[in-house]
Amino acid sequence: MSASPPRPRTARTGRRRFVVAAGAVLVLTTVGAWFLWGGGPQPGDHAPLAICAVDDTTLRADVDADGHLDLVRDPRRDGSSQVVFRRGSDRTTVDVGSARGFWQKLRGASKDDMVTKGAFGDFDGDGHVDLALFYSQAHRGDDPTHHMVAHEVHYGPLARDLRSERTGTVDVVSTTFVYGLRATDQDRDGRSELQMFQSEGDGVVGHYSGVRSGKGGKDGIVMSDERGTWYDMAGWPRYKPGWRDFGVC
Template sequence: MLSSLPRPRTRRQRLTTAIGASLVVIAGGTWLLLGTGPQPGDHAPMPICAVDGFTLRADVDADGHLDEINEGTTSVVFQRDDHQTTVRVDDARGFWQKLRGASKDDMATRGAFGDFDGDGYLDLAIFYSQRDEGDSPRDNMVVHEAHYGPLARDLSSDRTGTIRLGSSSFVHEARAIDTNHDGRAELEVFQSGGDGSVSRYIGRQDRGGVSVSRKETDSYGVSDRPYREPNALAYGTCDDR
């Protein structure tokens, strides 16, 4: 009796197997590359305080040390012992998000720090969108998401949520404010409205993310949107802590 021998694989089957193996290797390498980034600590939330109208102190990465947040430049100076590391909000974009925006012109990152979900940790709202072309808004927004604290030292987070907007036009500025004085931050978004105007919207924590009202609150010229109120979240001064 002749034994049953396996049929030789076709060229197409060999090519499919090779491609599959390559994808596994690439996926594994990507996971190692992207999955070994900085991680936040597990320290309980520490009080947030204001140094001045544009500077906060908070334990952003939950390591038990207060860090400094400059709301004017949307950057964080992480403090550990005698070492300082400055991270800008643009660094919070993930690998694929940076890749998606690399080929586009006039892209800009905007962000705002505030405790949107009320758990005591500082969160980050981040936008990455394309600037207007003349008075015509471009409908190109790569990133519109909230990173919930504690944040890692690159301002990333394992817990993120979508910021739901009615439009994908350029975000000129984002601010954390407390309009109803409940101690939980709302998100103020200044977004292109066409014909050189800027529309102001308010967003609140909702369904695991931030929902921005589709109703325009106010409209301004590009250069005359209102001055940011110092310490709009009414944190106590750091001298009192």
């Protein structure tokens, strides 16, 4: 018995596919616009509360300016942070990956080895906690991968999804994978420094340091062109400075 010939495509089939595709585009556009035009939670307007370190891996601060002290946790001290928002007996834990915007998530969706890192500190010295956010492709093999979707700073107060109404760019020397981040205040001037540990290839990790710069109308963090200490991948986590620079609770 011979097989039946394929059914010809009709104008109705073409219209149906067009409607489905158009619907998908509309959904993506609507969701993206919702994020871009102020959708989602908003921070409060409470005056800044003291920022201090509980220990090397836990920071206490009022992240969302609601008048309640929250906890920022980074157990590995590498920027894989979480914020525990506290209000009375309520606890809400938010991963640093929530800070990525809609288009950043979309641009990284085609890669299965993208990693989000974030350092929490007061980079502009206004008393609110800020977030330096990076979203880069993990290092594979000997040669570093140059694919960094996000390198920006979210100035506090932050909303409960870690977004901000005011953001700036982190000017980086290279767009390779970021192994780790730290916020420090080694000169005790009330403005945090950003410490970044980045792939140089062949198992080498470069250490870069940066501070906020308002020069030329910019409102971001500028990383130094000069590398600090060189590390191997097992060595950089032994870098000691961090949240204790802000004072111990």
